Amino acid sequence: MSEIQQETIDQVEALAGKYEAGFVTDIETEKAPKGLSEDIVRFISAKKNEPEWMLEKRLKAYRQWLEMPEPEWAKLDIEPIDYQDSYYYAAPKDLADGPKTIDDVDPALLETYEKLGIPLREQEILAGVQERTPVAVDAVFDSVSVATTFKEKLREAGVIFCSISEAIQEHPELVKKYMGSVVPPGDNKHACLNSAVFTDGSFVYIPEGVRCPMELSTYFRINELNTGQFERTLIIADKGSYVSYLEGCTAPMRDENQLHAAIVELIALDDAEIKYSTVQNWYPGDFETGKGGIYNFVTKRGICEGRNSKISWTQVETGSAITWKYPSCILKGDNSQGEFYSVAITNGRQQADTGTKMIHIGKNTKSRIISKGISAGKSNNTYRGQVKINAGAEGARNFTVCDSLLIGDQCGAHTVPYIESKNKSASLEHEATTSKIGEDQLFYCMQRGLSEEEAIALIVNGFAREVMQELPMEFAVEAQKLVGISLEGSVG
Amino acid sequence: MPEALQINNLPTPKVEEWKFTNLPRALPANLVLADAPQEVVIHKTSGQIGKKPEEIVFTAGDNEHTQPHLKITIEENAELTVIERQSGEGAYWKNMISEITIGQNAKLHHIRINQDSDDAVQTNLVHITAARDAVYNGFSLNMGGKLTRHEIHAEIQGQGAEVSFNGVNLLSGSQHGDTTILIEHQAPNCVSNQFYRTLLNDKAHGVFQGKVHVHQIAQKTDGYQLSNALLLSPDAEMDTKPELEIYADDVKCSHGATTGQLDEEPLFYLRQRGLSEAQARFLLVQAFVDEVVDKVESESIQEEILEITNKWLETALKA
């Protein structure tokens, strides 16, 4: 019990509402016509003033998408998706022509982000939170980037941080070289859809030898009804550089399912390190009926291209009706390292099938997987992971731990690891456990005055501690609160 | 009720459960298809305790397609040890099903020694049901055949039952050995154990897939699963998929899987005590195998198995 801090208890006790991010911003929006066709793809490309080569890439992906089957191997029960019943482009009217300066942004939007705890005015950030180091934010609202903060300050360090739309215009050589190099359009149907209709997202380039002077982050918000969000993130860490990047996501409560199909690609060159953290809190759907909620189909993959490079994924997944997500590392450079730290919580009628792939190609490559799954309500939570050691990966090492916790007897917890080794000198260790929340722990906490729900939140935070402590400070507090909120209603 | 594989409808690696095993490619080209299954029945009636082990041998000849159907029924309070031996000559396909029913408080020790010929293919689908307080203690030594698939489905239907699956796979040349186990916990307070160790030499390919499925009703289940593999050659390959699917909250389930080489620490300890590196390796690999063989209850059978495994180890570790 000593590990549980008073601070955590206070935070958990302070919780009231259920899905706090469930409000809608009333703002005039420009949308593409409903449905998906070549014309829509052209519409999006035209809206973004894209060069011809980009449009060609999109159309090629769209044609491929038409032919591809839905991935069916995950342990998910998904109603057939009507791709024509969704909008593929929605942007606040005054931003339809691309991001301007912060002063041109509709106050309703700024207010939205403030309500979510993400101030976008730099001077406010600097004035308001002296004790914290400022974080640079790219705020994506439905299909467009609303604002990117601290761009100038970052530019001084040589760091490029902008929306992907801007990168296509301003840095075509980098985008051409790297976009699709880690996740090709044909990787899977969801990635292929993204490659055809992606609307915005973030682009990061850290030049050789630069340690990014501040945390970078993107905050994704879906607002419009029946609108899908298809963002695309590309991060390139050049030789010897370092960057820590965070991502957060929320959406209003709606009765309809909404589609979110994203791609994140990371490239780490020699001696570079990328730390990528996610706190995913999309609307999970109605607690009782499961109605509505986001379909979160995300393809995240990084390549450790260079020697001694490192990519570390940390995720706290609490939202979405359906989560289908496997942040992965291709360990190509010798001595490169991949890490995956995950907490996935499902409650109500949520379904999650999430995990990672570690593909060892280079010599002496190392990977580490720590996964903590918590199932409550009538939800199902699956860890699915692959560790593959290629024949040339001399001396490769993998260590995997996946623990599952069940709260109540109406939910399911599943573990599906694939462990494949073709190298004699490689060593792989995998451990997994499944158990229920300890009654003695619950009793102990309740004897000290906590309600059952508070006690559960506390214990679950302890269970997930190994992962939580990988999060940057600012996010860790947020994430701990979220654990409590997402487990509400799990007992009783 | 299990059904044997049909020649005209063979699974391919596209089927998730057959992901790592390509059966159609391994089958002999000139098979003479069998007309009918050969049935072997072993039956112990209520309360009967078998004093001596029942031994059964399944053999086959070149180009043969045999369809053995083994039925073992142990009625309540009965007990028996069955030793199943697999052998043969030439290229053949032994397409077997085993149906095992263990009654209330009954006990079966099932030892399977597979020494099929080098060119043989064996598919063996085992279906086990265990009633209340029943015990199944299985041990499988797999070292024969070009390709074997030992697939076990166990249904634990009564409270207090305990099933164990232990096995040693010793594969060399271009042998392919696949063990796939599915345990269905359909009743509370039951225990299941899986403990497999695999040694791979030359270009051998080992597969271990084990799944523990705990149904919602099966509270207080204990399910353990452990697969350890040692790769003795640079061209060997091991694929492991240990799976848990759990719908009851008051359970203790865990699995562990390791693939790799011997640990350096014990090797050094033994060498400090004067053993040569080769000697130390041999001793440790032998211990790796012995720990599973130790799960066989009868000492005389243990000895027989160790004699076979030691011979294999001597050849495999000579280089």
Place this chain on the structure above:
Amino acid sequence: MITIKDLKANVETDDAKDGETSIEILKGLSLDIPEGEVHAIMGPNGSGKSTLSYVLAGREDYEVTGGSVKLDGEDLLELDPEERAAAGLFLAFQYPVEIPGVNMSTFLKTSINAIRKQRGEDELDALALLKLMKAKCAELGIKDDMMKRAVNVGFSGGEKKRNEVLQMAMLEPKFCVLDETDSGLDIDALKVVADGVNALRDPKRSFLIITHYQRLLDYIKPDVVHILANGQIIKSGGPELALELEKKGYAEFVGEAA
């Protein structure tokens, strides 16, 4: 008996970052232990005590970069670990390794005969070994049933250390290194282990006792005490040095040397 001259050694590190794959631990250590003497090495954490024992026994993760180690004139550094064992070096491990599946009697039989064979002696048959084992167990107050258990598996801290002493008794080495044998032992267990070691003291046998605390030296009286700090012997003296050290603490001595 054993002569260590200007020994330098590196240990490999896991963290390959920054291009550094090894760190120098022993930085020119010299030591001479004549036949029949018991020497103790004391030193603070990180001074290189365990590295010294592993380097002497020939563990692969340690790279000797300079100096020499001779046992009765024979160059130990040229030998494999098992050849060093046959030459008469015995290391009592700080953390005796658990070896599941290998029972004690098999282990001892294999070990004794491996050493005898390397020394050109006849192998002992099963009966002779059993007798020897029983006799040594009785001498050391170890229950025979330990022989049926797997090597160190499920042994208590005391049992593990007693097992090391039993092996020492059976293998009859010339030179014994005891690496923090007192760690994790209560007073009673410590006495049993010390009695075992004392019984093995012999004019033809030397000991190097590596320890953190003076306590063990109350029971095994050393002839010479050395202080190891930062990879070098910084001071040597009689048993009184250990007492002095206990009183003053390491900091003072380390300070003196610096």
